[in-house]
Amino acid sequence: MATAVTDSSTTVDLDVKRQEIVARAEATGLRLVRFLYCDNDGVIRGKSSAMSGLRDRLESGIGLTVAMQAFTMLDHLASVDGMGPVGEIRLVPDPTTFVVAPYAPHTGTVLVDMQTLDGNPYAADGRAFLKRMVARAAAQHDLALLAAFEPEWSLARKEGEQFVPIDDSGCFTTTGMNIAASVIDEIVAALEAQGMVVEQYYAELGWGQQELSIRYAPALQAADHHILYRETVRGVALNHGLYASFAPKPWADQAGNGCHLHFSGWNREQTLNRFYDATGEYNLSTLGRQFMAGILDHLPGLVALTCASVNSYRRLQPQMWASAYRAWGPDNREGALRAASPFKGHEAESVNVELKSSDSSANPYVSLGGVIAAGLDGIERKLTLAPAVTVDPHTLDESERKKIGADRLPESLEEAIQNLKRDETLLKAMGERLATSYIAVKELDIDAFAKADEAFEFRQHIYKY
Structure with missing residues (x-):
């Protein structure tokens, strides 16, 4: 048929x-x-x-x-x-x-x-959830999200039972690039062979840490690409006798691995960036600001979907450039949302927002589906975006942060899950079957890791992700 x-x-x-x-x-x-x-x-x-x-x-x-x-x-x-x-x-x-x-x-x-x-979508499928949110945005708001997952990951060797970084090079150094050059070259070729367009590469801050970004795509395809990306990086690394880990915090003394989520909202034909307004503050439209306000409003529970592991909250700390506060700002890498500066002469196409409270322990379909659900709620309720923060929010005193709603994000997966259980908007968007099974899985993780030591947590996350 x-x-x-x-x-x-x-x-x-x-x-x-x-x-x-x-x-x-x-x-x-x-x-x-x-x-x-x-x-x-x-x-x-x-x-x-x-x-x-x-x-x-x-x-x-x-x-x-x-x-x-x-x-x-x-x-x-x-x-x-x-x-x-x-x-x-x-x-x-x-x-x-x-x-x-x-x-x-x-x-x-x-x-x-x-x-x-009988051929119907399974209610506990994260990909089906993202499809529903994509369809809802298009049908109710003439909105199509273009997105890109921007992962960091660490290359390691296994020595005995320990995973050891391949180098101790510095941030953006050519030393780091040269040490990883052969495996990176093969990863780039493998990604391109599968239709993914590589944008940038550099050695990151942590020992053995890499960042290699691919081009944005419509929301469902962006999540699909992230699955294929993770598989490709890990597969190529293994062929070189290495392990590639996307774990949020593979080692206690090294920088964590984020997976920043960039997104912009276009019309359904993808000919007009509806987040762009030449006269708006930081070139952001009213619609874009409402979408951002929805994300910030739901972020205490949303991080249970975007920073989805026990290990995630070792990374989500103040002054780690990982976003520990519910705040936003222009090119502010300590805020949960960053209004990325557009490129001169290409402002209308390049205005986009980055969610920094995101990592690769998340299911990308559930993560992006939750982001869309939260953003649409901001549009539907016409929420007002809080004032931009142009300093590290950790340097503000508590009263200053309270005035603009820049409170501390959850400090554990347990706290985030409790917030999610109270967020009726996200639970309704996910549907009972997905929400119930998702929360049950996370709560069992929380219990299991609470009974084990830190070494067990680090080893399980560095290997599984």
């Missing part, structure tokens, strides 16, 4: 796309195609199809126990009604996401939607 998927500019015949995937897989000598998803704890998981039966599985999917969306990063099973040993869903590929994996021999990858046995 012919099926099609439509966005604002294109219609894709999925049957034709599936046929093209099979033909390409055969032509390139693939033996396995990985059906990948991201779970509620931000861990990328999946199953693989051999070439026999691939055509059918591209349409009907691969079976998966309903329990998997209740699994934690430690492979513990959270107690969630209906997410135990009985029941199945299907991992149904989105054919538009298929790529050949340059880092794995004879292997392709495709990203999936979780579906019930």
